Amino acid sequence: MQITVIGTGFVGVVTAAVFASYDNKVIGLDIDEKKISKLKKNLVPFYEPGLEKLLKQQQKSGNLEFTTAYQKGIENSDLVILAVGTPSNPEGGADLTYLLSATKELAPYLKSEAIVAVKSTVPPGTLPKVDKIISQTANVKYYLAAMPEFLKEGSAVEDTIHPDRVVIGARENVVFDRLRELHRPLKCQVIEVSPESAQMAKYAANAYLATRITFINQIADLCEKNGADVEEVIAAISHDRRIGKHYWYPGVGYGGSCFPKDVKELAYYSRQVGEGENLFNKISDLNEERIPRLMKNFGDQLGGWSGKTVAVLGLAFKPHTDDMREAPSLKVIPYLLDQQAKVRGYDPKALSAAKQIFPSDENLSFHDSIDDACQSVDVVLALIEWPEIVDYDYSHVIDQKKEQWLIDARNQLLASQVKGWGFNYIGIGRGEIDEQ
Ligand SMILES: NC(=O)c1ccc[n+]([C@@H]2O[C@H](COP(=O)([O-])OP(=O)(O)OC[C@H]3O[C@@H](n4cnc5c(N)ncnc54)[C@H](O)[C@@H]3O)[C@@H](O)[C@H]2O)c1
Structure with a gap:
């Protein structure tokens, strides 16, 4: 053809x-x-x-x-x-x-x-x-x-x-x-x-996946209030075949070129056809609010962001791409700079895209290795689950002279190992963390 x-x-x-x-x-x-x-x-x-x-x-x-x-x-x-x-x-x-x-x-x-x-x-x-x-x-x-x-x-x-x-x-x-x-x-x-069903199917698929992410984030927030561990909750609920083991990502919310815009478009479409405010508006709002809420929460746990040096690992909106459309880093880095933190950014593929997007700032630098980005930092913020970020041996960057934190924003690292290296561990929705 x-x-x-x-x-x-x-x-x-x-x-x-x-x-x-x-x-x-x-x-x-x-x-x-x-x-x-x-x-x-x-x-x-x-x-x-x-x-x-x-x-x-x-x-x-x-x-x-x-x-x-x-x-x-x-x-x-x-x-x-x-x-x-x-x-x-x-x-x-x-x-x-x-x-x-x-x-x-x-x-x-x-x-x-x-x-x-x-x-x-x-x-x-x-x-x-x-x-x-x-x-x-x-x-x-x-x-x-x-x-x-x-x-x-x-x-x-x-x-x-x-x-x-x-x-x-x-x-x-x-x-x-x-x-x-x-x-x-x-x-x-x-x-x-029909064409209409095909178009609705596309929006429905993305809105459902965004809902699933938002849903488990809400459960994670509740776990933090009561000492439950959201990963244990997921293990328990996913045995129900109606629910399943796949696609559970407690974290900083969804980003990228599709989910945020498609959910907003579905919300707008609902209003246009007289269905008013509904689930899709709420999902979109919850996702928008998530990063500032989490960043404040993390900051409270580590005694404030001001004066801290933070390695932000993962700048693209997800692993295996250099696409920065609606990437969490676009909200996280300005938040940190605004709180008078120093930021050292790293991404396996999105460094040059990031350098073009972020205006130059004396408190923001980019580095082409994890090792370099993490030199003398107070906080390692593992933002995106690139395999090299998840599998890295962070014992290399421990500085015995200072208290350090590792924020596992996607619950991908082993908390006991992170603690064993000498970090304070902060995850998402993880109350009592005591895995083997
Ligand atoms: N990126 C994804 O993962 C993804 C997945 C599924 C669906 N979609 C949808 O697919 C569509 C395309 O997404 P994308 O991410 O590839 O977009 P993109 O922004 O990467 O690319 C769009 C391209 O269209 C070109 N363009 C604009 N006006 C044009 C014109 N008049 N004539 C010829 N070219 C023109 C632009 O120059 C650009 O190269 C969007 O509707 C998006 O929602 C995207």
């Missing part, structure tokens, strides 16, 4: 490269000339495991190319996939500016019988807007589909090759037939539904 992917961000590049690897002819199209010229040279503008290699293979094979030219990109395409960004607008709704502008640009060049599939995360009611724009310009028969994306940054290539499921929202059988055939080599479950 001849495919064009519009928007070569995280989702677009991975989608384009994976479809190319299944012997489709794929064009990645973006208005960002710098990004396209890098991609042409096989340079991925962000860190995503396995992507650079795949890109190289597919450009070399001739199945994948990149362009900024709409006519060239669209005129021969059987399938046009819209994967542009849909950030939240100031009211919390999905900002469709990029999507609708890309739609306007593609419309004049559409080939007869082409499918335009929206992969960007958008609310129900978006396809009629796309349809209105295309119908004003295109003189050919075309089809629309909603094809939401469920990949996770950090495992995006693997998730796209082996998805849990593919969801196709359409109205015509011919669209289901062609998109089912496209996904056949992935050997996964293909769920065929």
Whole structure:
């Protein structure tokens, strides 16, 4: 199939490269000339495991190319996939500016019988807007589909090759037939539904996962009041098969390019359709409040942040990415600086992104090893569970002359080991910590 992917961000590049690897002819199209010229040279503008290699293979094979030219990109395409960004607008709704502008640009060049599939995360009611724009310009028969994306940054290539499921929202059988055939080599479950159900499924999935994180954080807060250990509580509840062992992450709350915005967008959508304030507003508010609340709580436990030197380990929003969108570090570091602490930041991949984001400050420095970041610190704040941060032997950074704390913001370290090294241990929702 001849495919064009519009928007070569995280989702677009991975989608384009994976479809190319299944012997489709794929064009990645973006208005960002710098990004396209890098991609042409096989340079991925962000860190995503396995992507650079795949890109190289597919450009070399001739199945994948990149362009900024709409006519060239669209005129021969059987399938046009819209994967542009849909950030939240100031009211919390999905900002469709990029999507609708890309739609306007593609419309004049559409080939007869082409499918335009929206992969960007958008609310129900978006396809009629796309349809209105295309119908004003295109003189050919075309089809629309909603094809939401469920990949996770950090495992995006693997998730796209082996998805849990593919969801196709359409109205015509011919669209289901062609998109089912496209996904056949992935050997996964293909769920065929209406466009509205496909779009709601995307929001429902992310809102559910965000709810699960927020739920266990609330339980963790209660454990701190009574000496219970949230990890023991999780072990106990997860034996219930209705609940399960997976996806329990007590910590500093959810971040990243999707959960915060998707929950806010669902909350906004609820208000727009007359459902008023509901669970999604509350989840979003609880998550927003979490980091300042926790930081104050940690500060109280270690006698105040003022004058302390703190190693902040993990600057990206999660392991295996350099994406800093809604990363906890974006709230944690300004909080610490505001409290007159000195901050020494480290991340395996996001250092250069962080250096661009944070304004220079005499109390903020970045370091390219854990060892260096932790030199003479009062507090080690293990913020993101990169394997190198979780597995590090922190006995190296113990300074016998001072009292030191290790804050395990993701409950990933062994408290007894941390204490054995000589730190005071602070975890999340851990009352009596006495593991073997
Ligand atoms: N990042 C994720 O993990 C993820 C996962 C699932 C779904 N999504 C959704 O997928 C969509 C894309 O997300 P992303 O993270 O890849 O975004 P991104 O911001 O990384 O990339 C978007 C790209 O679209 C390009 N673009 C903007 N306007 C354009 C236009 N008119 N023509 C061509 N290109 C244009 C931008 O230059 C940019 O390269 C969003 O709706 C997002 O919510 C993202």
